[in-house]
Amino acid sequence: DAGITQSPRHKVTETGTPVTLRCHQTENHRYMYWYRQDPGHGLRLIHYSYGVKDTDKGEVSDGYSVSRSKTEDFLLTLESATSSQTSVYFCAISETIREQFFGPGTRLTVL
Template structure:
């Protein structure tokens, strides 16, 4: 158990509404990540954080923003959800060796 909790685990929302996914860790690790997983595209990095208030973009960051006000929490926000953002979202943390541990995933459907 890597001590990562994602919420909500499942959500259905309407196009144009804002959505926030939360990732909480109990390991006190510096690095946290948000990935999305889609058929045919594997796992793709959205944003990552290397410390409180220190974040950077990944390869598919358009339409997403993140915030990290505490070491343990990393929030992913879809400002105005679109159907193309229907996906499974995984939070991850990495230890000092950059070994990655994933949360259980958040299934998001935008209708």
């Protein structure tokens, strides 16, 4: 299995609070991604990174920001959490624009 960890694995927070999710990889892969999974939608891309300090938006990026200061870490920040951001968040990595491998996920509940 690809070495990907996500923290925290579960989080409950209140509307309006900032939240940061962390993805850490030990594979030295160039690309990293954040997806969210919601019922009836499969997984959808939020943001991705193609190198240190190089990031771009995905299809559902509103309300989220990301940072990548080291190859191994990719952070997803919800500046002011809303109930619509209650979801399961998955991080993924890939060495090339080919096969992606997913982390274990973070379940976020915004009350």
